[in-house]
Every structure is written in structure tokens, then in C-alpha cells.
Amino acid sequence: MPVFWIFVIVLALTGAGFVMGRSRALSSVDGDRRRLHSLPSYAGALVAMSAFLPALVLFVLLLALNATGMILTVATLLATLIGLALSLRLVSPEFRARNAVETGVRGLLIAAASVAILTTVGIVLSLIFNTVEFFNLYPIKEFFFGLNWTPSFGGGSELGMLPLLWGTLYISFIALLVAVPIGLYAAVYLSEYASHPVRSAIKPLLEILAGIPTIVYGLFALLTVGPFLMSIFGPNGPTAAIAENGWMHAGTAVMTAGLVMGIMLIPFVSSLSDDIINAVPQSLRDGSYGLGATKSETIKQVILPAALPGIVGAILLAASRAIGETMIVVLGAGAAARLSLNPFDAMTTVTAKIVSQLTGDADFASPEALVAFSLAMTLFVITLGLNIFALWIVRKYREQYE
């Protein structure tokens, strides 16, 4: 029987259980509900819950054990019926149905909250297992310190991580070079100079940039920014006179991805810094104005130094976003792993290589595919570390003035 119909039948039984439990509670006191401990619908809810939940758990367990067909159907339906019958027997005037239901609901709430833990455990386990498997096939030292990235599914590939890490850091650096000054100046202006109506008009406008999906930025990099940079720095551009053949040889480059990623990060930096600047107490400003400082002097010499730890935290958070960003670099940065200082060279990143090693008809047992998991592990550790550090800084700073 298809899973869908099992589901429908169990749901129908659950509904029937509710009605049966409710009417049994009512009939046990001959319709005089004052004699019941709990409202009759609680008895119904209890029966419904004990019909549905054990069946659901059993069903998922059996699916995990690859049970199919008759066993799955019979076991699930049986569990439903047993749960229904047993709980129906419990219903009596003195039975504390509400307390039972509330205990059950509380359990459900805890289970829901634990999904977050389960997700983390799932991520960590899947990364660790596959990473260990990868290091059984490929020397760990060469992965972390290798300078060459030349995967070939035929074998004999070199899988050094450093060129990828270099590309990632270089692109993130350029992105921050764009985003930090613009975002910071914007935040300062919005929080210190702008009038209320201007602020409430500009802030959402800037935040639109943060709401645009990254695939859009990726396409923008690939089809607009790349060709534009090519026309300036490419072999036919004005810079070709300075450097032979121009600096740029393809539209996809570190600069392309970095610029676009920088645009994406502007609202991120500005809204975080805005919060932090607003948290600086007014008394500091008043003190500075009282000494005769102008607004910009106050900002430069009082507010920014006071907010510095928080701003550093915000920049670190932005950096972790940049390092983990995928779509922009997949479309905008190129595919060649290269250790170069020229920002107009095509380079590739950790995230882009995770995608390219795991898409297509790769054999998941080969080191060329498994390397993606160790790359992801590296990425996970780096971003997690940055985040924890940044949040720690931000929190420490916030407490300072509270």
C-alpha cells in the first residue's frame, strides 16, 4: 500500500479516536460534564495523540530500517489501533486527561526544540564520517598543505586545499574592501545625521539589497559585471597599453566576484553597525558636544572608538558570510584553482569546488568526490569559529554599557 494511503488511514483513525474519546468521557458521566476531571475534548485529544504518535514513531523507525510493503502497513496500523484501544480504556470521570495531554504536548515541544541539536549533530556527523573516509584515501598533510588542485576522476589527482583557501580569502577580502567603507559610512550617516523620515526611507531601500537572492547576484556578476570589467581591464580595454594583453583574460575573476559580493554585504555591514552605533549611550555624545566638538569629530573620536569592538564583530560576521557564500563565486569567480596575486585572474573557492566535486555523476566513494566533505568541514570550522568569536565580541561590548 502506498505510503500516502497509510498516512490517510492513520489520520482518519486519529480523528475517529478524538470523537470516540470525547463521547466516552461524556457518556461515562451520563452527559453531566461537571463530574469530569478534565474537559471532554481533553479525553478526545489524549486518545488521538496516543493513536497517532506511537504509530508515527514506529513508521519512521521502520522506514529507516528499510521495511516496505505489508510489514510497514500492518505494523503501523496495528500500532494505531493498539494506542487507540489502550487509551480509550483509560478514560473515566476521575482520569486526569488534561494533565496527560499537557505532559505529551510538553514532550512534543521539547522534541521540536531538539531539532536544532539534531541538525547540528547531523551536519557534524555527516562531515566527520566522510572526511575520515577521505583521509583514509588521501594523505591529510597533502590536503591541508598541498599547493596544487588538479582533480581528475581517472586517478592521480592532487587535492591541495591552499589554492582554494587563497581564492576564498582573496575574494572575501575584496568584498570587505567594498562593503566595509560603504556600509560603515552609510551606518554613521543614517544613525547620526539623517532625519527620521530620511532614515525610515533609506534603511529599507538598502536592506532590499540583503533580501535579493544570491543567484541574482551570481547572474549579475557573470553577465554584467564580468563583461564590464573585461571592457576596461581586458585585452581590448584602455589598460592594455600598460600591461601587455591587459590584466584580465576572462569575465570571471576574483574582482568580479569580490565586487558583487561586496554589494551584497553592504546592508549586512550597515545594519549591524547601525545597531551598534545606536547602542553607544547618548551621554558620550553630549559630553563631546559640550566640549565644543563638531559632529564629525564626535563620531571619529568618541563614538567610533566606543563602538569599535562591536564594529569589528560586525565585520567578522560579514567575513564569515563572504567565506561561506556560494552562488556568486560559482558563477562569477571562475573554475581554475590558482595561487596568484592578480585580482583580475580567475580563481576558485572552497564553496565553488564543493559544488563542482559533488554535482554530476561522481562516484561518491572516490577521493575526488569525498574531498568535498573535507572542504565543507574546513568551511564549517572556519565560519563557526568566526561567528562564535564575533558574537562573543559583540556581546561583551553590549554588556559594557548596560
Place this chain on the structure above:
Amino acid sequence: MSDATHSAPHKPTSRSLHAVDARTKRRNASESRFKAMGIGAIGIGIAFLVLLLSTIVMNGSSAFQQTFINVPVYLDPAKIDKKGNRDLADLKKATTFTYAPLIQNGLLDVVKKAGIETDLSKAKELKNLISASAASQVRDRVLADPSLIGQTIDFKILASSRVDGYLKGRVKRADIAQDKNISVAQLDLTDALREAGVIHKGFNSAFIFGADASDSRAEQAGIGVSMLGSFYMMLVVLALALPIGVAASIYLEEFAAKNRFTDLIEVNISNLAAVPSIVFGILGLSVFIQFAHLPQSAPLVGGLVLTLMTLPTIIISTRAALKAVPPSIRDAALGVGASKMQSVFHHVLPLAMPGILTGTIIGLAQALGETAPLLLIGMVGYVATNTPDGFVDGFVSPNSAMPAQIYEWAKRADPAFYERAWGGIIILLVFLLSMNIIAIILRRKFERRW
């Protein structure tokens, strides 16, 4: 400023307070420079936004237009139905290769009738004007109604992507010397046919509702099927993330004791919010596909991965909404004898609902635009050509999703697909915009300040 007074005995100056001295001038200049930098930064930010949006609209709006050709096709019984018995099984043996020449002949007749002078005298030479999809369009029509055989039927068929690109200005005469899919003579003919009204541009509803097409048929590709894929994914996200997120927030906000376990959950949630989305793709690949053997490319798996990704967003906004409900509400409920659970579910939760819904819609919008994790669970590289049959099939049969489809088009070699990708982005952004507007309206309408 502060070091001004102490130095050598002051020479009494007779300058007016209204005359600004050099130092004040310098400071004021620095002040206005600083302010200008701020305005400049905001200007740059908004300029980027305008640039981005106008690029999207300029490049994408042409995807909503498509070039069509009106051709009367003589459905030659001698070719289509060689046995002459109109038997459906026999008719199906006639492939699209049988139909393509019929269309080309029809177009040649049109050219001759209109008296257009051209070097192209053979029907075969008109092949490049006509989309490869035209033959199957005619074939489907014949198979649906065999009685048409022998008649001359007017068809509105798609022009090839080169012709379409020529009319839209993407394909230029200067660039086609190396192109074996179109020639100068064919472009001349296109111009003539356009003046005769045979070739014309029309609204491209197939782009919005249609299916994706193979690499060689850019003119036929549509985003409709992957839109359905996204829709089913959003259903999964809504059905799982909303209840789980709300339940988790209620527990953390209303019931959880301050202990290690609660701290662990809190730390986990804030960290999950910062994990790069690609890592969630890895999780989906190894847990849902490799371990649980769920079908690859299925919207169900995509929905599960996106659920895990959106949960932190929903939990954070739900908790804020629950926190905003004043304790007096809870106290009043407890005071008249409600249990803790009743006070939460009967009083606090309904009051927090608008905030929860707003957060959920914003979380859904985020999930709708997310691409990276979908790449790893196989929603890219799959050509979404089939509409799912039925509700259950929509969840488990392979499909694409809107952002994955856009990525797929962006990666194809033919620039004709770029226009589709930009057009797809317009559709995606329209969805995101309307979701956000709904969220804002909800918030405006129901927000209560206590």
C-alpha cells in the same frame, strides 16, 4: 578646541565673532566632507540597487516576448499516414522528422505567395527559421485529432531562437559569420516576413507556465514546471518549519528551565543561523539521499533541507513575537485558573500570531530564493520538462526549482538562455516582493503595542 586657551598671553584681537577664522573653517570643512562621505556611501548603495534592478528589468523583460510564425501547414496524408487507415498506432510511427518538412514547405509557400524575393528556394533552407519544437507541436495536434490529415491547418509556431534573438537585437548581422544556425539570407527573409506580418512578436505565456527545454531549443524553455517544484518545496517548508519552529520557540520562551540543555539548544540555534547554506546541502546529500535513500532531485528533499535552514529564522522571529506579549496576559489567564499550557495556547499564542506569520513569510521568502543547497541534492542538471502528475508525485518525482532553473540557464552555452535566466529572476523577484509586501501589511494591520 580644548588646547586653545593656554598658550602665550592673548593679544587682544578686534576680530568679529561673525568672521570665521581659519581653524574653524578647516573644522567646518572637515565636518561637511565627512557628511558628504556618508551621503556618498548611501548614494553608492542605492546606485548599486538601481543598477541591479534596472539590469534585471532591461535584460529580462524580453523573455516575456516571443517570436512566432504563422504557417498554414498542409498535413500531407501521403507522408503522415502512409497506410491511409488513420490508425493511431500507425500515426505514432511518423516521427517529428516526417513533420518538419511539411512545416518548411508551408513556410516556403507563404514566402512565394507574399512575393518575397529570396535566394532561398528550397524548403530545407528555411529550417533555421523554425523552432525544433514546431514539428512536435504539429505532430501532437495531429495525434489528438487525426481527422485533420489532408487539410491545410493554420499553425502559430515558434520561431527559432536565432530569429527571435535577431528581432530582439541580441543576434546581430555582424556576428553571424561563424554561425551555422543562421545565415544572412535567412535574416533578410526574416525581415521581409516580418513586414508581411507572418513573423510577429507576441506575449510569451509559455515562458511563465511552460516546461524547460533541451539545450538546443532556447526559444521553448519556460519556468512553469520548476515553479511547481518551488511550490511543493515551499509546502514542505511551511508544513514542517512553522509547527516545529513555533513549538520550539514556545518551549524555549515559556517553559524551558535555565539549564545546560536549554543553553545547548540556544547556542545551536544561533550557530545554525550562521552556517553557510552550502553546508546544509551537504547535510541533505549525506543524510536524506545517501543515508535515508530519499529520491534525488525531489522537492521533498529540497523542502526538508530548506526547512532545516529556515528553522533558525522562524524560531528567532517567533521568540521575539512571544516576548512582545506582556506578562500580564499570562498572569490574568493563570489567575482565573488556566493551566500554564492553556495560558500559552489560548492566550499568548493567538496574540503573537501576526508576528509569527510575518516571520514565517520572511523565512519562506528566504527559502524560495536559496540555491546553493539545491545544487548538491541534484536539482540542477535535471531538465524539468514534465509537469508532475498528481499531488503526491509533485513531492517525490524529480523536479527543479526556480533558482536552480535560473542557475541551469545561466550555465548553458547558448546566450539565448541568458535572457531566460534574467526573465526567471524577474518572476522570482515578483514572488519575493509580494511575499514581503504581505508580511509588511500583516505587520501593519495586526501589530499591537502594549
